[in-house]
Amino acid sequence: MFDFIMKDILGSPAILVGLFAFIGLLLQKKSFPDIVSGTLKTIMGFVILGGGAGILIGSLDVFGKMFENAFHIQGVIPNNEAIVAIAQKTFGKETAMIMLFGMVVNILIARFTRFKYIFLTGHHTLFMACLISAVFATGGVTGIPLIIVGSLILGSLMVFMPAILQPYMREVTGTDQIALGHFGSIGYFTSAWIGKRFGNKAHSTEDIKVPKSLSFLRDTSVAMSLTMVLLFFIVAPFAGKGFIEKELSGGVNFLVFSLMQGITFAAGVYVVLAGVRMLIAEIVPAFKGIADKVVKDAKPALDCPAVFPYAPNAVIVGFLSSFVAGVISMFILPLVGLKVIVPGLIPHFFTGAAAGVFGNATGGRRGAILGAFANGILISFLPALLLPVLGSLGFEGTTFGDSDFGVVGILLGYLIKLFS
Numbered sequence: 001m002f003d004f005i006m007k008d009i010l011g012s013p014a015i016l017v018g019l020f021a022f023i024g025l026l027l028q029k030k031s032f033p034d035i036v037s038g039t040l041k042t043i044m045g046f047v048i049l050g051g052g053a054g055i056l057i058g059s060l061d062v063f064g065k066m067f068e069n070a071f072h073i074q075g076v077i078p079n080n081e082a083i084v085a086i087a088q089k090t091f092g093k094e095t096a097m098i099m100l101f102g103m104v105v106n107i108l109i110a111r112f113t114r115f116k117y118i119f120l121t122g123h124h125t126l127f128m129a130c131l132i133s134a135v136f137a138t139g140g141v142t143g144i145p146l147i148i149v150g151s152l153i154l155g156s157l158m159v160f161m162p163a164i165l166q167p168y169m170r171e172v173t174g175t176d177q178i179a180l181g182h183f184g185s186i187g188y189f190t191s192a193w194i195g196k197r198f199g200n201k202a203h204s205t206e207d208i209k210v211p212k213s214l215s216f217l218r219d220t221s222v223a224m225s226l227t228m229v230l231l232f233f234i235v236a237p238f239a240g241k242g243f244i245e246k247e248l249s250g251g252v253n254f255l256v257f258s259l260m261q262g263i264t265f266a267a268g269v270y271v272v273l274a275g276v277r278m279l280i281a282e283i284v285p286a287f288k289g290i291a292d293k294v295v296k297d298a299k300p301a302l303d304c305p306a307v308f309p310y311a312p313n314a315v316i317v318g319f320l321s322s323f324v325a326g327v328i329s330m331f332i333l334p335l336v337g338l339k340v341i342v343p344g345l346i347p348h349f350f351t352g353a354a355a356g357v358f359g360n361a362t363g364g365r366r367g368a369i370l371g372a373f374a375n376g377i378l379i380s381f382l383p384a385l386l387l388p389v390l391g392s393l394g395f396e397g398t399t400f401g402d403s404d405f406g407v408v409g410i411l412l413g414y415l416i417k418l419f420s
Helices: 002-009 013-027 032-071 080-112 122-138 143-173 185-198 212-218 220-239 241-248 254-293 304-310 312-336 345-395 403-419
Strands: 117-119 299-302
Touching: 013 032, 013 254, 032 220, 032 241, 032 254, 032 345, 080 117, 080 122, 080 143, 117 143, 122 143, 122 345, 122 403, 143 185, 143 299, 143 304, 143 345, 143 403, 185 345, 185 403, 220 241, 220 254, 220 312, 241 254, 254 299, 254 304, 304 312, 304 345, 312 345, 345 403
Parallel strands: 117 299
Antiparallel strands: none
């Protein structure tokens, strides 16, 4: 029964979010058809979002292999899913317990303090629980103390990370109805802070004027397709026709394959945006029940793609700027005695895009570029500094990718050493 609840219910982000929507609608005493419709559409929105993310990840994985083969760079590639899959073999039970009780702590803090945020990004809750388990276990903290302290830390992060971002989130969305629940918050906060100080809010990425002959670029899907196709075409010749056709494309011509991968990526973004729109349209009204009955004025903290529709051009700008920072960092890291971090396309796309949206909200085009670039630096250097803290996990060829994991892991590792 415990495994059923932890793995099949709480371990499934779509069902977790749907459960919150169901409880919210139930507390509002909505009619049976409204409850069924709202719950299913919430789950469906998350499934669509996950499907789009899967399309994106498949395309990014191909690009990553092409990039690695093209430039013969060996190093650690940050990937949250990969490091968690490895860590679960050793810390699975501790991770599950910390995740469960961390969610309870989140609700209690939201109920009894002024920080009214309910963290709904289930997979990131799992990732952070896993990081906390790994760092504490590596530092010699195990058993009940690990679960108690880990749950308190996780529950607090699930409330306070959305809280520090909320002033900037209001600038992004123009409302105070939703929050951002994603453990790349430090990167987004940094981006927004840089945008406010070095950018110009008056010149938004969304106001970029396109000549009449290039009016088709106003369509975000078309612009994204062309951008990614261009990137694939640049890298493909360096990766080699033979490598792509033998190892990746199954014999399809390497240029045709690159063309389709670029368009596939853009299709993934389109699906993600569609899922986000459906999710927000259902979760916000449903959440009113929880806000009114359990946690008054509660705000749902949603995954980072929730901000993509507010500035689609900034999504492209942010991703590219963050990725460029990752490539530059890759050559600087060994010069300062750190392990080479190969820029992972998945963290650079999702966190770079969101950082671009936040930078644009506070500092326009310049804010999006500079802010996302700073995010790219953070998610390159922080994983390198985190590796020694993870003990044996630091030798697995992958690590946690987003900024909050690096900061939290390094701080916890330092504190454990200090007190031990």
